[in-house]
Structures are given as C-alpha cells and as structure tokens.
Amino acid sequence: MQIKEIQEEIIDEFSMFDDWMQRYEYMIELGKSLPLIDEAYKTDDNIIKGCQSKVWVHAELKDDKLVFTADSDAIITKGIIAILIRAFSNQKPKDIIEAETDFIDEIGLKEHLSPTRANGLVSMIKQLKLYAVAYQTQIK
Amino acid sequence: MEHHSNIVPWQMLCERTGAILKVIPMNKEGELVMEEYAELLSDKTKLVFCNHVSNALGTINPIAEIIKKAHGVGAAVLIDGAQAAPHIVADVQALDVDFYTCSAHKMCGPTGVGILYGKEEWLKKLPPYQGGGEMIVEVTFEKTTYADLPHKFEAGTPNICGGIAFGAALDYMHQIGFKDIAGYEAELLDYATQELLKIEGLKIYGTAKNKTSVISFNIEGIHPYDIGTILG
Ligand SMILES: Cc1ncc(COP(=O)(O)O)c(C=O)c1O
Numbered sequence A: 001m002q003i004k005e006i007q008e009e010i011i012d013e014f015s016m017f018d019d020w021m022q023r024y025e026y027m028i029e030l031g032k033s034l035p036l037i038d039e040a041y042k043t044d045d046n047i048i049k050g051c052q053s054k055v056w057v058h059a060e061l062k063d064d065k066l067v068f069t070a071d072s073d074a075i076i077t078k079g080i081i082a083i084l085i086r087a088f089s090n091q092k093p094k095d096i097i098e099a100e101t102d103f104i105d106e107i108g109l110k111e112h113l114s115p116t117r118a119n120g121l122v123s124m125i126k127q128l129k130l131y132a133v134a135y136q137t138q139i140k
Numbered sequence B: 001m002e003h004h005s006n007i008v009p010w011q012m013l014c015e016r017t018g019a020i021l022k023v024i025p026m027n028k029e030g031e032l033v034m035e036e037y038a039e040l041l042s043d044k045t046k047l048v049f050c051n052h053v054s055n056a057l058g059t060i061n062p063i064a065e066i067i068k069k070a071h072g073v074g075a076a077v078l079i080d081g082a083q084a085a086p087h088i089v090a091d092v093q094a095l096d097v098d099f100y101t102c103s104a105h106k107m108c109g110p111t112g113v114g115i116l117y118g119k120e121e122w123l124k125k126l127p128p129y130q131g132g133g134e135m136i137v138e139v140t141f142e143k144t145t146y147a148d149l150p151h152k153f154e155a156g157t158p159n160i161c162g163g164i165a166f167g168a169a170l171d172y173m174h175q176i177g178f179k180d181i182a183g184y185e186a187e188l189l190d191y192a193t194q195e196l197l198k199i200e201g202l203k204i205y206g207t208a209k210n211k212t213s214v215i216s217f218n219i220e221g222i223h224p225y226d227i228g229t230i231l232g
Helices: A004-017 A020-032 A074-089 A093-098 A102-106 A115-139 B008-017 B035-042 B063-072 B120-125 B160-176 B178-196 B226-231
Strands: A055-062 A063-074 B046-050 B076-080 B099-103 B115-118 B137-140 B144-146 B203-207 B216-219
Touching: A004 A020, A004 A074, A004 A102, A020 A074, A020 B226, A055 A074, A055 A115, A063 A074, A063 A115, A074 A115, A074 B226, A093 A115, A093 B144, B035 B063, B046 B063, B063 B137, B115 B120, B178 B203
Parallel strands: B046 B076, B076 B099
Antiparallel strands: A055 A063, B099 B115, B137 B144, B203 B216
C-alpha cells in the first residue's frame, strides 16, 4: 500500500472513536503491534531527541525499501511511533521524503498533546524523514 | 526545588562576573537543610535566592529565617514568589526581603507580565537594564539623564494591556479572599494526598511538613508521561 492510502486508513480508524480515552486505548493497542527494535540497537545514539520519554528508532534498507523498528518506555509514545512507522515503514526512501504528514493533524493528535509532547511528535517525524534522506543518498 | 528561571539567570551572571554559585542542599522530604545553609553563608556572600514555594514539591521555604541569616552576613535576598503568590500572602516589608518576584499567569492573570518588588534603596542603586523611550528625563547626543523610579526600568511602550488585565485578576482573587483560597486548598491537599496514597505503588515526592497544594508523584511501573497524558 502507498503511504497516502495507509494514512487514510489510519484517519478512518481514528474517526470511529467518540472520545480521547478510546483513542488512547487504541493507540496503546497499536503500540503492542509495533515492530520492535533489536535490543542491540537500543543505544543512546538511536534515541530521538526532543521527546520527553525515550524513543529508539532503527532503520534498515531491505531491497529498495526502508524498514523501521522502534520502541519506547512509555506506552502512549509507543503507540504514536507505531502509527508513524505503520505509515512510513516498508516504503521507498524517496516516497518517505516526499510524503505529506497532514494525517497527524487530521486525527487531531498534535492539537490534543501538550506543546512539549507535540514537539516530540514532530521530532519523531523529522527523524524518520532524516533516515530516509540518509538512505536515499546511499541508493544513488 | 528551584525553577529553571531562578537558576539560569544566576548562572549567566556567574559566567559574566566570575561569581560562584553555591547550592543549599535539600533533605529527602524536600526541605532545605538550614544548618548547611548557615555554613554556606560568609562575608563573601552577595546574594541569596530561593523560591518561597517550590512549584515541583510544594515545599514552603522558611524565608523569614533565610532572609534574617543572609542579612546577618550583609547579603541581599531575592525570593521567587511565582508559586507562592497565588497561595500565600507575603508581607514583603515585615519579611524585610530585598526583592520578591511573581508572575501574573500563576494568579489567573495574563502571560508575559509579572511583579518585581524591590526595596527602594536597591532600585535606586541599580542601573537600567534596557534603554529606550519613556525612561529618561533628558536626552542629548552627549548624555542621557534617567527618569525616576519606576520609569527608569520601563524602557519603551509598556505592556499596558497586560498590566490592566493583571490588576483585574488580582481584584478577582481578592474578591474570593486569599485566606479562603488557602484554607480550601489546604483541605483539598489533605484529601488528595490521602486518596492518592490508597493507590498501590504510588510515591509522592515532596513531603515537607510545611507545604502547599502541589503533589508530584510516580506510580511504580508506569511511565509518568503516560499518566500525564491520560490525566491531562
Ligand atoms: C517557582 C516558579 N518560579 C518561576 C516560574 C516561572 O515564571 P515565568 O515563566 O513567568 O518566568 C514558575 C512558573 O511558571 C514557578 O513556578
């Protein structure tokens, strides 16, 4: 599936809930299906800066696609990174770089988080895109 | 114990002037260790600063004693009253404090405006920290004569709306009555503390004998971020 389609799927899923308690519960559920980062990659270098809780992300090129794995010590953050990885993992670096990120606004996540947490979310997106940029240059 | 805003400016001052920053230690309950404070004071001490109430722990610091001891060695005292001001009325004259600060936004007021109380003798001695219009008596290209207090510290067009709004917020708080606010908060603090302690694995940080309505806590096995998000 293309990034855009996955994002629409996520927006649809989130629109089914009436309140944020349910959405948080769903996010925690999604966190459980997060492709976990190998313990060996859980190093300080792989921690995303700008998040209040710890978030580790690792990226690997498989064929021509970038595959992300991650983990977090907070379960809601784990849900957030799981949503992002679902949207961006297994895609070509070029597509990740060019992908829009409006879907985050559409599910209302950013405005529902406190400013510091919203900044953490932006840092996560930025980091995933940075990985894509780094691997894109390797492909060429 | 201290807010960044009462640490960072002093670190910047130390960098600029070579002054040395010494820290009064705190015990497990989150109270300043007053014996150690007394030991830290010397005739070299220029300024003592701490908050009246800690926004992280709720501790009410014994500022009357802190001020008296500091004055004993000839040091000035600045008290950060941002967290205290909505809960405790500080009589700055009775305390004999040199400087006392608070922020409007902690007292139902607008952001970006606050109070700096300073003894007149100090304020007269201090040079303006910004230059601009409204703060002068006379300006020529050779020399500027500064205006009297408080204009000396009010360069440029002031935050008039902020000042008026802060005044309205203070009137509102006075209408409710600071005594009533404090009494009700004490009740709520007791009740909340009791109920929270019933939660298994919950640990409260800041158990000073003398504290106001702030409760910092962690629950074993749960990330504070998650609790904050769900409660927020
Ligand atoms: C004890 C204390 N000091 C200082 C501040 C900072 O105030 P301001 O952001 O207005 O500088 C706060 C809270 O905002 C506080 O609780």
